[in-house]
Amino acid sequence: MNSVSMIDHSDQVLVNLGELLSSADYSDVTFVIEEDRIQAHRVILASRSEYFRALLYGGLEESKQNEVKLTVESNAFKNLLQYIYTGSLELKDMKLDDVLSLLGLAHQYGIVAFEKAISDYLYGILTPENVCIILDEVRLLDVKDLVEKCYKCLDKAFSIIIKHDSFRNLSFDALSNLLDRDGINIEEIDIFQAVQEWCQHNDEVGGNKKLLFDKIRYNSIPRNSLLSVVRPTGILSPNQLLDVISTQDSNGMFPYRAHSSPGKNLAANAKLDWTETGNDALHKACFDLGERYFLNYVYLTVGEANQARQNNSGCFTSSATRLRERLFVSADGKTWTLVSEGEDTSSYFARQPSVSFTLQPVRYIRFETPFYNSNSDISISAMLNPFQTAQKNRTPRKREP
Numbered sequence: 001m002n003s004v005s006m007i008d009h010s011d012q013v014l015v016n017l018g019e020l021l022s023s024a025d026y027s028d029v030t031f032v033i034e035e036d037r038i039q040a041h042r043v044i045l046a047s048r049s050e051y052f053r054a055l056l057y058g059g060l061e062e063s064k065q066n067e068v069k070l071t072v073e074s075n076a077f078k079n080l081l082q083y084i085y086t087g088s089l090e091l092k093d094m095k096l097d098d099v100l101s102l103l104g105l106a107h108q109y110g111i112v113a114f115e116k117a118i119s120d121y122l123y124g125i126l127t128p129e130n131v132c133i134i135l136d137e138v139r140l141l142d143v144k145d146l147v148e149k150c151y152k153c154l155d156k157a158f159s160i161i162i163k164h165d166s167f168r169n170l171s172f173d174a175l176s177n178l179l180d181r182d183g184i185n186i187e188e189i190d191i192f193q194a195v196q197e198w199c200q201h202n203d204e205v206g207g208n209k210k211l212l213f214d215k216i217r218y219n220s221i222p223r224n225s226l227l228s229v230v231r232p233t234g235i236l237s238p239n240q241l242l243d244v245i246s247t248q249d250s251n252g253m254f255p256y257r258a259h260s261s262p263g264k265n266l267a268a269n270a271k272l273d274w275t276e277t278g279n280d281a282l283h284k285a286c287f288d289l290g291e292r293y294f295l296n297y298v299y300l301t302v303g304e305a306n307q308a309r310q311n312n313s314g315c316f317t318s319s320a321t322r323l324r325e326r327l328f329v330s331a332d333g334k335t336w337t338l339v340s341e342g343e344d345t346s347s348y349f350a351r352q353p354s355v356s357f358t359l360q361p362v363r364y365i366r367f368e369t370p371f372y373n374s375n376s377d378i379s380i381s382a383m384l385n386p387f388q389t390a391q392k393n394r395t396p397r398k399r400e401p
Helices: 010-021 042-048 050-057 074-086 096-108 112-124 131-141 144-161 172-179 188-200 203-213 223-233 238-251
Strands: 029-033 036-040 067-069 271-275 283-302 326-330 335-341 354-369 378-383
Touching (some): 029 074, 036 042, 036 074, 074 096, 096 112, 096 131, 112 131, 112 144, 131 172, 144 172, 144 188, 172 188, 172 203, 188 203, 188 223, 223 238, 283 326, 335 354
Parallel strands (some): 029 067
Antiparallel strands (some): 271 283, 283 378, 326 335, 326 354
8 A cells, every 4th residue: 555645735734724715713803994994803813914914913003903993995805815814816806996896905015926816817808998908007006017017008009098088097107197298009190189089078177188289209200290280289389380391391300109029020010012113114012001000120031033034145125234222111102211232233122131220109010122023932021020130221211202
């Protein structure tokens, strides 16, 4: 007969502790919360929480009292005790407000493992409908990791979130911090209108509205929207509006917002559209990433050059050799940055497929070539390379009609 050396009845211990919570047996302290009187055991609370250890054994006035008054939510406190006594608690059937109240208690009482578990659960249930409510609560508690996850959810789904009633109830500070971010996935004119609607439902912020509108990146709003949407609101004075337009005309480098996903190939699902302009001109392959991303690296994979552009000796024909291959990037499909150009009149990117450039918001990547067309095998990878020292753009931006 084999002898079992390890005896493990820990599950029964937890059952017994849970039974203590539901009865008055051996209790030596009563918490008075609103109309409820909740009996508990000092030694169990003190062994599980430094807060209760200080409260019940630290020489405070409460350590000498049999009854302790607390100003907290009764249901949240009962759920907290359930976790303290048994180490487990089911959250999925609880209302969101109750979970947030419980998170506040876990934070207040310094029960770190419990606070983290609740934060992880809230992250798992983040949706466009509840993220504003969760964000405001966790900001007050300074739960930094969950705050950042909430902001990333707002970045990604802002176009949906601004249509939800909870957005109107987002706090001023949360909205202000959001407007400082680069990753909001929506056009700037839509951000402007969302801020305008928020202000209409939050008149109490008064003059602080200007602080929000000052964070709008007006230089990245198209001219027609500036004139038809922004100007009628009077938020910008005529002189301010003229300054924005003047900056757009003279600079051409607009402060677009974009996603940041370091190390990820963001062109995996890019749509490719060819523009072919005849045998004697450049063909243009335009890749649409679908959204703007911060990029500083592109890898262009090309197959065999078009045989029609070569003579019997394998050299390119005169019409092809008059033109060089070029690679452009653009945030809006109108203003383009030349990031690489062939050094000779040959299939340059077949030999030099790797292109590094200054970090910038990009949605479109355009490859101009006389040697390939829509029948050619061409693909790209595009990413933000965090370890890359970017080379300067070779030419300034240019605006195309």
